[in-house]
Amino acid sequence: MDIPYTVEVRRDTGLNNGKIGIWLFLASEVMLFGALFASYILIRVGAPSWPRGATILNVPLATFNTLVLITSSVTMVMAWASLMRGRFGTFRFYMGLTIMLGFVFLGVKYVEYSHKFHDDLFPRTNNFLAIYFTLTGLHMLHVLGGMSVNAYLWVVGGKMWKTNPAWFTNRVENSGLFWHFVDLVWIFLFPTLYLL
Amino acid sequence: MTTEHAASAHAPGHDPAEIDRHVRVYVTVFVALMALTIVTVAISYLHLPTHLAIAIALIVATIKGSLVACYFMHLISEKKLILAVLGVTAFMFLVLLGLPAITHSNGFWIHQ
Numbered sequence: 001m002d003i004p005y006t007v008e009v010r011r012d013t014g015l016n017n018g019k020i021g022i023w024l025f026l027a028s029e030v031m032l033f034g035a036l037f038a039s040y041i042l043i044r045v046g047a048p049s050w051p052r053g054a055t056i057l058n059v060p061l062a063t064f065n066t067l068v069l070i071t072s073s074v075t076m077v078m079a080w081a082s083l084m085r086g087r088f089g090t091f092r093f094y095m096g097l098t099i100m101l102g103f104v105f106l107g108v109k110y111v112e113y114s115h116k117f118h119d120d121l122f123p124r125t126n127n128f129l130a131i132y133f134t135l136t137g138l139h140m141l142h143v144l145g146g147m148s149v150n151a152y153l154w155v156v157g158g159k160m161w162k163t164n165p166a167w168f169t170n171r172v173e174n175s176g177l178f179w180h181f182v183d184l185v186w187i188f189l190f191p192t193l194y195l196l
Numbered sequence: 197m198t199t200e201h202a203a204s205a206h207a208p209g210h211d212p213a214e215i216d217r218h219v220r221v222y223v224t225v226f227v228a229l230m231a232l233t234i235v236t237v238a239i240s241y242l243h244l245p246t247h248l249a250i251a252i253a254l255i256v257a258t259i260k261g262s263l264v265a266c267y268f269m270h271l272i273s274e275k276k277l278i279l280a281v282l283g284v285t286a287f288m289f290l291v292l293l294g295l296p297a298i299t300h301s302n303g304f305w306i307h308q
Contacts, residue, residue: 027285034292042296074226180268191253195240
């Protein structure tokens with residue numbers, strides 16, 4: 001039996017099930033990161049002193065990573081727009097670019113983490129580094145998760161597109177919503193951890 | 197038949213002019229996000245007082261986040277049910293962020 005409401009919309013919600021599903025998931029993600037942001041505020045306000053992020057972290061590298069993630073958001077939405085135009089080849093180009101930019105982001109984080117560990121700066125060193133590694137580590141896991149789904153759609157997308165293009169387009173849209181959320185979280189993480 | 201042709205034959209069927217209009221918006225938002233990122237970093241080098249720096253950084257981040265949510269995530273034209281779900285989420289998120297402030301105003305640390 002086919003999965004219902006993958007393309008057609010439900011009369012009660014006015015949406016297909018995939019769309020409502022991904023938004024409910026993202027709502028839970030907001031609460032997950034919200035709890036960690038609240039922890040950050042609690043720890044920072046309660047600390048007798050708090051270092052400026054720029055004195056410990058590498059701002060130019062993080063700025064570069066912010067630009068990379070924003071660019072990947074645009075390539076992601078362009079991948080979806082390509083499918084809406086019926087251009088699968090263009091979709092593969094933009095989706096490939098999105099995945100590649102994800103690798104660039106992870107590569108820069110690897111360099112950042114390596115420098116910290118080399119300088120004997122670990123999560124156990126102080127509260128600032130503990131919350132820094134927790135927040136950026138969790139965010140990095142989300143980047144990995146998004147890249148995995150995008151890579152899956154990039155690899156097996158041809159078959160899905162031939163079988164049911166409207167469903168495939170919806171899947172790419174939902175994957176894109178997650179990817180944009182990851183970008184959105186970073187937009188707040190970057191100034192919070194690196195600049196303030 | 198090539199993949200491109202096969203794709204065209206089964207395309208979801210949206211107006212190309214409408215998609216082109218969306219793409220122009222995406223590019224505009226992209227430029228705005230890049231510019232605002234540079235602005236955020238530039239302001240941090242002004243070494244403003246902490247409260248002012250936090251306020252400005254959060255305002256700029258909120259503008260950037262709104263652009264991503266409204267245009268890349270299409271919230272600006274999304275169904276009311278999704279907006280309602282997100283409204284409840286936003287409220288609970290603000291409660292979460294407010295909890296440390298409530299604790300602090302009660303003098304939680306003062307009595308430690």
